[in-house]
Amino acid sequence: MDSGTTAEGDGFGALGIEPALVAAVNGLGYEEPTAIQRAAIPPLLAGRDVLGQAATGTGKTAAFALPLLQRVARRGGEPAGAVRALVLVPTRELAMQVAEAVHKYGRALGVAVLPIYGGQSLQQQLRALQRGVDVVVATPGRALDHVRRGTLDLRAVDVVVLDEADEMLDLGFAEDLEALFAAVPAERQTALFSATMARRILAIAQRHQRDPEHVTIVDEVQPAGEGPRVREVAYVVRRADKVAALARILDMEDPTSAIVFCRMRTEVDELTETLAARGLGAEALHGGLTQEQRDRVLRRFRDNTSDVLVATDVAARGLDIEHVSHVVNFDLPASPDAYVHRIGRTGRAGRAGVAITLVEAREHRLLRNIEQTTKRRIVTESVPTVHEMRARRLEHTRDALETTLAEGDLERFRPLVEALAAEHDVFDVAAAAVKLALDARDGAQDDEEIVHIPPPPPIPPARQAAKRRPPPPKAGVERLYVGLGRNAGIRPADLVGAITNEARIDARAIGAIEIADRFSLVEVPSDAADAIIRALRQTTIRGKPMRPRRERFG
Template sequence: MDAAETNDMPGFADLRLRPELLKALTDLGYEEPTPIQRESIPPLLDGRDLLGQAATGTGKTAAFALPVLQRLDDGERGNEPFALVLVPTRELAVQVSEAMHKYGRDLGARVLPIYGGQPIGRQLRELERGVDVVVATPGRALDHIGRGTLSLKGIRIVVLDEADEMLDMGFADDIDAILQDTPEERQTVLFSATMPPRIDGMARSHLREPVRIRIEREAPAAGEAPRVRQSAYIVSRSHKPAALGRVLDVEAPTAAIVFCRTREEVDQLTETMNGRGYRAEALHGGMGQEQRDRVMNRLRAGTADLLVATDVAARGLDIEQLSHVINYDVPSAPESYVHRIGRVGRAGREGVAITLAEPREHRMLKTIERVTRSRITVEKVPTVADLRARRLELTRAALEESMMEDGDLDRFRVVVETLTDEFDLMDIALAAVKLAHESTGAAADEEEIPDVEPRPERRDRARRDGPGREERRARRHAGGMTRIFVGAGRSAGVRPQDIVGAITGETTVGGRDIGSIEIADRFSLVEIPEDAAQEVIYALRKTTIKGKKPMVRLDRDEAPRRR
């Protein structure tokens, strides 16, 4: 069902929640439920299975956390958990666990996050002591189930949060295995930002007559600007670092995430931006949990203002001061774009989403616009004149703020009075502004970034090849796809999901980034993003597929393109 607007919006008190939960919500400053909470909480309290679609940042966590906590026993609780929440990443596991702790503090809720990268000893001790709710990544949950340290016999509620992301990361088989260990009479809740066919298939397999809820992002009122301003700049690859710096200088974000495709690109761009004077931090799957926590603490504390990250590392992050998301490359799938820009414009805050597109990627921008039904305005890269004007505006704002504060300016009066004996007051003011402006580190000069035009569509080829083949060509061309050879095929029992799972489990490439997969008797051919080819080849050579380490290399037909 689609959420319908009503003039009689229920508050949290009208949703039949326990007094302890209402008190926690009041203490946290929650005034009224969001649409996804308003639509989801009543059927969940009635014990119904639920399939919910809502964008990131719309309040999904409270939508399932409050009904879960509502069912906590008031008396003696056992050691086994009664609820299991599965999430795709360690960051989201921590975020959901912290939220449930806050909501359930007056109920004494015992909530435990379990995920890879954290010492398992602490998790074992807490599980032995007894927990009510486990928030887990699928891999670590299976690890504990295999060890016999996590029993699912008493599970009454299972929540699959960000289900589309879990499928993209190759967790489909893990989720199936976990759910098989839970009681059949359990209540199952599935939330997803997007609803591809695979999610519908999962719902049919594991949910019983679910209530279906779909919440669109709230449209701005008439005359209001969109909550997330979306724009793009067409720029050649060689000028991307300079264009990124120019955009950051003009936009002056409070804090920003820059998304890159690969770990190598993250590390390289972070070094480049730090060399240009920005306080940039890298975040990707190759970093340990302790490193990642340090990076996030620096960002939240304001000692860093630019996070350069891969999709995998940035999933599930909620940074309050984040104002801008920048796609250093056009995402290879519209769903990835949706998840990226969902980092801003959360909880009523305004945000900006900017994409740096190469001429060949312009077509993919149009695809994203069509699928997301949103407008991405293509703008000109700011010029040197634009940059100078913006820097002067920031200097003026800083001076205005200084004069409006109750600071002690009188101690500088003697300097001004002494100079007025020899110079005009306006000249003194201009010299002072010049010193203030130059102290900000504003560059005296900059090179212009040349304008480039989007690459035209090749309609003649579309007519010759037919729609199916041209669609594949366009995807490879727009997304920068290439093909790798994997020396294992049908005779070894290899299936497409085995290859997808190996790639998404060992690299930063998501499931939607992978193109066509052709499986022959003795080998397989897989389309992947060109920028990630070496990362994927290196990772697959070190892992096993169906118990064997296959030969992996660039497909010979693709090799000439990369020379």
């Protein structure tokens, strides 16, 4: 896929999608087709059967939904309320997800969509079917139950889609699928998508498809030494606390430059204004800006005149800024594919980067879906407390004072200090000056604690076992073991601070950080590992020794 231009010739319209559907997709934040969409949409629009292989999160839903909607909307002559398209999926969760996507894409065309799955009220499904629907998204067992009851008539179906076909077979739906194929017309279009192309999948294709177009999308492989080094972390917060949480996290992380992603342009404007009021140099980037305004915002961000760029996905398409240290998902992306695109804007050219995601408690399943798709763990942490924020700001103030002392040129302030010292203790005078400096910068905006939300459930043990020990680091990188972890209150910022302050290592050279209950793992440059170990052996965090060493493998 290209770098992100939004030229009309590179969008969904160039694939043959009708303007109403293009507008619907763009309105949801997507302007560029993914690889599977570019490959599958044209043959589907041409009426061909498609046999597609692609992983979850690559954009398969839109790849079959957009041609399906266009075909259904154009077709006439059927009885009112006849089901024209059948989409079969393995689970109720996927049925709801696909039905919601089809509904959003097809709303402007007046296409009615109904999800059918077990555990839902049968009477509710019956009433909806009696009113009439154009597209049914169903699990095989419940769809076949309706067919046998005579409540789901598939004789007018023109399109059949099997999504996640391999998983449906794994769940034992093979016989149900055959029965459903027998209930739909022989003259139809059939699209089959699967993450694998095992023999049994090919057998289904051979029996039920006509000369299908084969589409295979494989994951791109990063060249050795060029892959991103991104630390991925999530914070579970209430929606009402998101802005305050973001401000604290940015304060603790102290990014050199950050992009914060929001879903809507109104949210971008509101968040930009709030962050600016809190002293952060934030700029807004969304589709409501003129080209001149957009160029001015990007120029300031590239020149480090502004620290934070608050943007929508559409507006950020095509950005190529190498120095982005942090990417923040203020809203959880709509798909794993969107997540990967967002965080790909940090960790460029081998640099270290940080990807932060704010998650509401009800979204934890979406977070786990991203983990399973990307095959990477997203560490869940707690939002910084008031105590931690005050300690951090005191550290900043101390650093600023030491710099000012080193620079000198303090003679003109001595008379005032001497006059105050004659009436008050000199330490009280200094403390009052520090208090004034902190109040002038931060006021009392962080006096209230943010409600702590327990982290989402862990990955199931069967999957977690495979991830318990990460693979050895790549060439030129050493992984260090530190004998303090989550139980000791250790945070990534603590480890980064210890390494940069004690070993005099640039923070950008520090790679991935994993914090377990009793220990932590940190990736550092191999040629600096010995110096870092020596420095950390003389250092404590929260009064506890770090006991650093190289990680042992095997």
